[in-house]
Amino acid sequence: MNILIVSEYIAPVQAVASIRWTKISKYLKRTHSDVSITVLTNQLQQNGENAQKNDLLLEKDMTVFDEYWTVPRSWALILYERVKRRQLPATRELQTQIQSMKQGGLGLRIKKELLLLVRDIKDVICYHQAMHFLKKKSESFDVIVSTYGPAWPHLVAEQLKKKQIHAFWLADFRDPYAKDTDPPCAWRRHDRFTKKHCSKANAITFVSDGFRLNKPVGVPFQMVTNGFDPAEARPPFPPDRFRIVFTGTLYGEKSGIGIVCRAVKDLMAEGALKDGIVVYAGADDSQARTQAARYDAQDCLRTVGLLPRIQALELQQKAAILLQLDWSNAARHCEWSGKMYEYMMARKPILFVMTGSEPNSYPSRYMEKLGGFCYEQCRHESAYPQMKRFIMNKYLEWKETGNVTIKVDEPYIQQFSYEQIAERVWTLINN
Template sequence: MKKVLIITYYWPPAGGPGVQRWLKFVKYLPEFGVEPVVYIPENPTYPLTDKSLASEVPENSKIVQKRIFEPYSLAKIFSKKNTETISSGIIAKEGKQNFLQKMMLYIRGNFFIPDARKFWIKPSVKFLKRFLKEQQITTIITTGPPHSLHLIGLQLKKDLNINWYADFRDPWTQIGYHDKLRLSKSSQKKHLALEKEVLNTADHIITTSFTTRAEFQKKTTRPVTVITNGFDLKTAENDVQLDKKFTFSHIGSLLSGRNPENLWKCLEELISENKEFANDFRLNLIGAVSEDVLDSIKFAGLEKHLRLQKYVPHAEAIELQRRSQVLLLIEIDSQETKGIIPGKVFEYMAAKRPILALGPAEWDICQILDETLAGTFFRYSEEKELKSHILKLYSQFKEGRLEVESRNIQNYHRKALTANLAKLLKQTWL
């Protein structure tokens, strides 16, 4: 069995979708003849933790740790103000940033390039050069963000000429928040230069979205492959006890940019027009919800129909998805976000409940929903169509036949996706 070194920042007990991608790859790679060795920081600062994920780390996993220096006090400031760190892509709206936030954004963007984990690069390269030789490992995978980890891979590639796969869970310079970092011209040039060097030095680029692949293919001649995120569950059985109410549930953060005011308006109209709908409807928001979103919900008169829950462990989130009548998938209405595929969509598919998706035109989600028939997509401007669809779902709910006839969802099981990854790795080894 051939070894591969996976360099990742996020690992249990980190919470959120970012950690699960490589946790699941590590789980299934041995079944395809690949032995994963995982390199992680010994003392990371995670904005979210989920101790339950620690039980999912395979017992025989080889984990290598190295202490990291990072300005975690900066991360703490952002995590308090905006729920997650900037490196997670969550930034307050420009008009709502106070002076301290603006200053910290400037420092983050111009003094920590590419990100606040930059101090892990040199010690990691020094340590891993020796480790890779000792373990006779000739293939590495770096996964970002944080993109500092790709710079570890870049230097190891230069020094050892090993096989290097760069996995981008999110874009780099084209991610939605990049232009909010208050970058100087020289800092912007540095980011672009580093991104270009990584994209043109790695042996293979992996992305999680089709849009990011297309963007990267304009910047490199290296092969770029999409391996999306996925689910690692049995699909829901028919005996799942569904909510008695007509529940719309959103699992995960719903921050200022993701505020579907058109949806709130449609629901407000339906509630005022139909007393039976008003009695049956409930809105479940599980995770961090911004004051802007809550204000919009209250303004629409939906407050008494709202049930709020803070971040819940992964297993509980799965249970909530399976019980819900309809699952909400919401993205910012921007061309910059059309390449974002929220990890929750795959678990939504496994839950086998109808997905109602709202987002930008040409959103990558559309391709997945078309392939799987797992849900319906609407643009923010399609209020009339959205309202009509909700009424259709409600009619099916009242008749006891609100179901989803999905197909091809097993293509997005973590084991199937790991098979695709193993195939890529073995191509290098031939």
């Protein structure tokens, strides 16, 4: 079986989005010897300021790819990137303004419409350069997998399906294209994308329930979650210090790292905790410090910058508690993210901080299966003391035994192993 995977994010690029189809490919090849996998991507593999950073762990998995096609940069994309670099300071300032944008901010909404329109134009540029590259290729495929985001892989797969009508096209969505944060025109454009461009797909997959997609009539939909690679699991180390560790991205006020710093500060003031610290490993140091300072708890936070994934996993090994941050509201219902699957294999207590106005969130219902606790901002009066108690109990256990333990629902966790997920994909494409 010849499989083509069209994806911007795949090994060796260091990004959570790169893990999904790298790992599915790995276990498809391991279990089914007749599978041949070709990758089509536009990732930069050279040195320079535009080159992507490599993930050393994913780099090892590249041996599963029989062919690896990298689309050269077209003159249009080179021009786009030059203009983008020149406008980068202004774009960052605009993004900061948008994060704090209120519903009545018409001027900022128009700017965001233009910003998203420019990003969509990049998808069109990437699509055209990929199709130009494919003119030189004569290979045919039994299965074509395209994965969003960004959107250009689906545009490429749509054209390939027209030429190879007997191929099984699996259109995969790691995220919804139409997001609750999109302004009206962008939302309508993104919302009709799936129905317009994926109508000839043999199946559409998505990563979680509650996923917003405008479904084409007659195309089967199936949930295929993200997961973890059991081969990357590392034995948990006894913590040498009581660290609450977050290795991920902050999304402005939607991320609640500050409230955890406050809890540590309050516990230290009460004498219940003596040497605890919240450690943030990510690219948003200043944002983390700002949130901690809001509670005068900046002394309880240590930032170490963005780490390679292998170093982030090592930091998780030494943690006393792993921290995850997310949000939920009427338009967005949070479920497990790629970071949570990574945490599942770490075998450490997990503290999940959920901001937003929706109570009884998915994490609050299932954290017990992972041996953790979920704090919901909308239930602060009752949830905050419970969060402090969770931290204090783990601290006392660490002080008494030198380690922290968890009780988990093992069958629940194992369903998210990429070994099992790959088999579900295999069943799908063979049916």
